[in-house]
Each structure stands twice: as structure tokens, then as C-alpha cells.
Amino acid sequence: MNNKALTLSLIMAVMAVFFVQSYVSSIEEEEKKKYGTNVLVVVAKKDIREMDTINETQLEYMVIPKRYLEPAAVSVEKKEEDAGTAKALKLIAGNVAVVPIKKGEQITYNKITDPSMRTGLSPQIAPGKRAISIPVSEISGISKLVKPGDRVDLISVVDLGGGKDRKIAKTVLQDVVILAVGRYITNNVARAVEMDPYGGKERIKPLAEDYSFSTVTIEVDPIQVQSVFLLLNSGDNALTLSLRNNDDLERVNLPDTSLVDMFGELVRGRGGAQRR
Numbered sequence: 001m002n003n004k005a006l007t008l009s010l011i012m013a014v015m016a017v018f019f020v021q022s023y024v025s026s027i028e029e030e031e032k033k034k035y036g037t038n039v040l041v042v043v044a045k046k047d048i049r050e051m052d053t054i055n056e057t058q059l060e061y062m063v064i065p066k067r068y069l070e071p072a073a074v075s076v077e078k079k080e081e082d083a084g085t086a087k088a089l090k091l092i093a094g095n096v097a098v099v100p101i102k103k104g105e106q107i108t109y110n111k112i113t114d115p116s117m118r119t120g121l122s123p124q125i126a127p128g129k130r131a132i133s134i135p136v137s138e139i140s141g142i143s144k145l146v147k148p149g150d151r152v153d154l155i156s157v158v159d160l161g162g163g164k165d166r167k168i169a170k171t172v173l174q175d176v177v178i179l180a181v182g183r184y185i186t187n188n189v190a191r192a193v194e195m196d197p198y199g200g201k202e203r204i205k206p207l208a209e210d211y212s213f214s215t216v217t218i219e220v221d222p223i224q225v226q227s228v229f230l231l232l233n234s235g236d237n238a239l240t241l242s243l244r245n246n247d248d249l250e251r252v253n254l255p256d257t258s259l260v261d262m263f264g265e266l267v268r269g270r271g272g273a274q275r276r
Contacts (some may be wrong), residue, residue, distance in 0.1 A: 048101040153242040182213025
């Protein structure tokens with residue numbers, strides 16, 4: 001009797017397993033019809049910043065239904081990782097992120113680019129505009145805290161001849177966009193490769209954290225290029241940056257400022273005494 005009960009129990013258990021497997025298989029088939037087969041897609045393993053050079057530690061594969069595959073996503077028609085998928089991952093490494101990519105986000109070909117494409121200064125210049133570099137110091141460059149994308153005014157002190165009271169300060173340009181500081185450009189690979197003076201090996205220097213630059217590159221129209229060039233080559237008429245809020249686009253007609261304007265008769269009196 002016990003043997004019959006045991007045999008019946010085993011048969012029922014096998015049938016239960018069979019029905020469960022059949023049910024799971026039917027569900028899988030329905031899912032495949034509805035969402036498509038599963039594929040391996042490359043996703044960000046961690047947040048990737050804009051213009052970061054992507055390496056393999058920032059990437060991983062994720063199995064998803066083909067229906068949820070984004071257009072132009074980097075994917076393979078496989079369900080498991082192997083030597084081929086590892087090779088595909090290495091091919092992506094070394095590219096540059098065109099936009100910020102969040103953790104878990106699919107890597108698509110329109111979000112990455114080769115370092116030599118769509119990077120550099122020229123794509124940043126608006127049609128009809130020109131780029132020109134001007135020298136800056138700690139003082140004229142606002143302690144070198146400016147960065148690409150900032151907007152500034154340019155001020156120059158011009159000597160009209162005839163003594164200090166004939167010098168004027170003039171805001172020569174307003175609301176000028178900074179395209180680059182030194183070699184740091186917003187859409188460029190923000191790094192420089194240089195030799196380590198101690199180890200003799202190459203090292204990567206992040207330009208986004210470089211404050212040793214001595215020039216900034218601004219965007220102006222062709223006529224303004226001539227004006228800036230004239231000021232830079234007229235004696236000691238250095239240009240000083242005046243930083244403004246990026247939302248402040250107002251341009252006003254500012255008068256010149258001289259020592260007479262600031263100190264009035266005091267300057268005239270000193271000038272008269274000197275002439276006597």
C-alpha cells in the first residue's frame with residue numbers, strides 16, 4: 001500500500017513539474033512574441049561625464065528584451081557573454097562621451113564619438129563669428145577661474161597721450177563668450193599627455209583642472225577681431241576680463257572713465273602744479 005502511495009506521489013510530482021515547465025515555456029513564448037527575443041546591450045556601469053574617455057570599467061552588458069532596445073544601441077544578438085562580446089566591449093573603450101551618460105543607460109552610437117571627430121575648437125564657433133586668443137594673468141583673467149562657456153566683458157586702459165590724466169578705461173566689448181581657456185575646450189577631450197619628469201613615463205593631465213593657462217580664446221565677429229588685435233598691439237593696452245552672469249545678456253552704452261572723472265579738480269590741480 002505504501003509502495004502504491006509512493007509511486008502515485010512520484011507520478012503526481014512528475015506531472016506537476018511537467019505542467020509547471022509547460023506553463024513557464026508558454027509564458028516565455030508569449031513574452032518572446034510580445035517583446036521579442038532577449039539580447040545583450042552595452043550599458044553604463046557607472047555615471048560617465050560629458051567628454052570623458054570611456055574605459056572598460058565603465059561598461060557592462062545587460063540582458064533585455066529586444067523590444068526595449070534603443071535605436072543605435074550597442075548590442076549583440078546573444079544571451080550570454082563570451083569572447084566575442086568581450087572584444088566588442090574593447091572596441092567601444094577609448095571613445096569619448098558626447099553627452100553625459102547615467103548609470104544603467106544604454107550606450108548608443110550617437111552618444112559616443114572617436115576623439116578626432118566632432119571635437120576641437122572649430123565646431124564651437126558660431127557661423128559668422130571668429131575665434132581669437134588674448135593673453136591673461138591672475139589679475140586680468142579673474143584669478144583664472146573662468147572656464148569655457150563663461151560670458152565676459154573686455155576692458156582696456158588706453159593712453160591718449162599727455163600724462164596720466166589722459167588715460168581712459170574703456171569697455172571695448174560686452175557679452176563675449178569664452179570658447180577655451182588655454183587648451184581646455186568644452187567639446188574636446190579634456191586631457192593632455194605629457195612626460196613625467198621623474199619616472200620618464202607618459203601621464204594624463206586633466207585640462208579641466210589646469211590653472212596654468214596664459215590665454216583665453218573668445219568668440220567675436222570679424223570687425224571685433226581687428227579691434228582686439230589693434231588694442232593688443234598698441235603699447236601696453238592689455239585687456240582685462242570682467243565676468244558676468246551667463247543669463248545677463250544686456251549690452252549698454254558705457255562712457256569712458258578717466259582719472260579726471262574719478263577725482264575731478266584734484267587731478268587737474270596736480271597736473272597744473274606739475275606744469276608750472
